[in-house]
Amino acid sequence: MATEILIPSLIKIGGGAMAEAASILKRLEVRHPLIVTDGFLVRVGLAESLRAQIENAGIACGIFSETVPDPTTDAVAAGLRIFADGAHDGLVSLGGGSPIDTAKAIAMLAANGGRARDYKVPNEIPKQGPVHLAIPTTAGTGSEVSRFTVITDSETDEKMLIAGASLVPNAAIVDFELTMSMPARLTADTGTDSLTHAIEAYVSRKANAFADAFAMTAMKTIWAALPIAFREPDNRGSRESMMLAATQAGMAFSNASVALVHGMSRPIGAHFHVAHGLSNAMLLPAVTAFSVKAAEPRYAECARAIGVADRSDSDPEAGRKLVDALFERNRELEVPSPKKYGIDEERYFSLIPTMAKQALTSGSPQNNPRVPTSEEIEEIYRQIWV
């Protein structure tokens, strides 16, 4: 079977690249874009400086800033109204995964009508939406290059995975200077999300040689750079490395897939409002321990790539070292367990069967090297409580 690779047709990478947003919009022939961002980026002035840059180039530009973390169907509907009422013809998303995912859903609904739930996996998105330029400010979700959006249904609280070629942004600006002010917690969580993308893409049942190359280089870079960016927020070299690697990890998982960690992470996020990268981090070591035997040579290559094992280690030994290193890394990055995070114990345990069901229906666990039963997923949720 041939592998289909989808990436944006234009990616500008480098410090200061945001200054090229207006010229990119001109190349893409966008005449009246809507910036989709969040309240924080409006308050710090970044959204307004982007709008000024675009308007100075003679392109009238609006701003929608009512996106929310874990984007909801309600927030998407509000953005869609502004997009339609303003007769906009393109989108510029500015922010972390939430504004980018919101813009993707706005574009999808603008072109296809209906509701977000009509398009959740495995349903298809028939028509391509308006032009979308994505500018991430975290390193990161990889959403700027991916074919996925995750939208929470405001009525059911379900985190819906929506996938399709039309969701890949047309262009992306990958400018590490936008990440310099990320606080330590956000740096750790978004960086661990990227690491999870790289590892899951590499061990996934949908892994392929194109995605492998990006996954390998991303995990190697992230493993070395993330603790430095976490401890020394002003370290430009580590910020630059993390930003590039996050985009590479995004290209890897978008063209392979994510797996069990992401499948189990979305329900934790939906029910307990834990940031996406943090719920991934809570799960990554335990899920790797569960999965490692089913793809020992692949996990062993991950261990060697990040430098926690070498050629003298057998695959089983390297796999064990990877699991140990992931647990240790969580301690280093001060990742709390669900219990230490302050989640209500009774509610957590009573929701485990529901979360297991939602994890399985998302389709991601089926890409895992070891495909879990519902009972096994429930057991992992219990294990990570501590």
Ligand SMILES: [Fe+2]
């Ligand atoms: Fe992710």
